[in-house]
C-alpha cells in the first residue's frame with residue numbers, strides 16, 4: 001500500500017529550496033514527505049494529492065470541534081468584513097474575558113496573547129514580578145513552548161539528564177541563551193519526595209512551579225491521585241505560585257480545563273489551542289491579586305496582535321459552544337475517546353503486541369511497552385519510540401493521522417464509524433510492524 005504523493009513530493013522539493021529545513025515548524029519534520037494539506041473539515045483532512053485522512057492531530061489540538069466548525073467560520077468571516085486588526089480595545093474581547101472568568105475556576109482576570117509560548121513567557125515574568133523571586137521549578141518532560149527560558153529537559157537524552165530523582169537541566173537547542181538554567185530547577189514529575197526536597201533546598205527563592213496538569217507532551221500522563229493537591233499545598237507553604245500550563249488541557253478536558261477536571265486551583269493558568277477553534281489566540285488567566293500587577297503597570301505585558309479581533313471572534317464562537325453545550329460536547333469527547341482507546345487496546349491484545357493505551361480520553365497516548373503504567377519522562381523514554389514512528393507512517397498509509405509520538409487528539413466530529421475505521425486501519429498497520 002503506497003499513497004500517491006507526487007504533488008506533495010514536488011512541493012517539498014521546492015520548499016527545501018526556499019523554506020529553511022523545508023517546513024515551518026520543527027514539529028512538522030518527518031522522516032519522509034511532510035503532509036501538504038489542501039483542506040480540512042470535521043474530523044478529516046485532504047492532502048494536495050487527494051488522499052484523505054481521519055485526523056487525530058487536529059492542528060496539534062486546537063480543532064476540538066473538528067476542523068472548520070460552521071459557527072466559528074461564520075464568526076471569523078463576519079469579523080473579517082469589519083476589520084482584521086485594530087490593535088485597540090473592542091467589545092468582543094471584554095465578552096470573551098468575562099466568559100473565560102466564568103468558565104475557568106481560577107480565572108478572575110485575563111490577558112490575551114497570540115500563541116502559547118508568549119503567554120507562558122507572560123506568566124513567568126508575572127510570577128517573578130509578583131513574588132520578587134527569580135527561580136522557576138519546571139518538570140522533566142513538560143513542554144512550555146520554544147522560548148529560551150523554558151526550553152530545557154523536554155525530551156533530553158537520558159544519558160545526559162542526570163539521575164532520575166535529581167535531573168539536570170538539559171538545553172533544548174543550539175543557540176539558546178546561556179544562564180537561564182541558573183534560574184531553573186528541574187524536577188521529576190509525580191515524585192512528591194523529590195519536589196519537597198527541591199522546594200526546601202531553594203526555600204524563599206522559587207517564584208513559581210509550572211506544570212502541565214495532565215502531561216500531554218510526554219505521553220498523556222495523569223497526575224497520581226493526590227499529587228497535584230500536595231503540589232498546591234507545598235506551593236502555599238513556600239509562598240510559591242502554582243502555574244498550570246493548560247495549552248493542551250484547557251477547554252479540552254472540561255469547560256474549566258484540567259483545573260476543573262482535577263479539582264485543583266492554580267494561581268495562574270495559560271490557555272491557547274482549543275480556545276479559539278483553530279485561530280491563534282492564547283490567554284494568561286489568574287487570580288486578581290496576582291494579575292493586577294500587570295494592570296498596575298508593575299509587570300510589562302504587550303503585543304500588537306493581543307486580542308486581535310478575528311481571533312477573538314473565533315474564541316467567542318468556540319467558547320459559547322463549549323460553555324452552552326457542555327454536556328453534549330464533553331460527553332461526546334470522552335465517549336469517543338474511550339471507545340477508540342478500548343478499540344486500540346483490544347486490537348493490540350489480539351495481535352499480541354505489548355501496548356499501553358492511557359490518558360483521559362479527549363487526549364490519550366499509545367505506547368509500545370510491557371509496562372502497566374507510564375508515570376514520568378523516564379518511563380516514557382523507556383518505551384519503544386522508534387516503533388511508534390513506524391506505526392505513525394503505517395497509519396498515514398492507511399488514512400489515519402496521529403501525532404507521530406503516539407498522541408491522539410479527539411474532536412466532537414469523530415463518529416462511531418470513524419472510530420471503527422480507525423481501529424481497522426490500526427489493526428492492519430500493526431500487522432506490518
Ligand SMILES: Cc1ncc(COP(=O)(O)O)c(C=O)c1O
Pocket residue numbers: 060115116117118120143144145146212217245246247248272
Ligand atoms: C503545554 C504547552 N505549552 C506551551 C506550548 C506552546 O504553545 P505554542 O506552540 O502556541 O507557542 C505548547 C505547544 O504545543 C504546549 O503543548
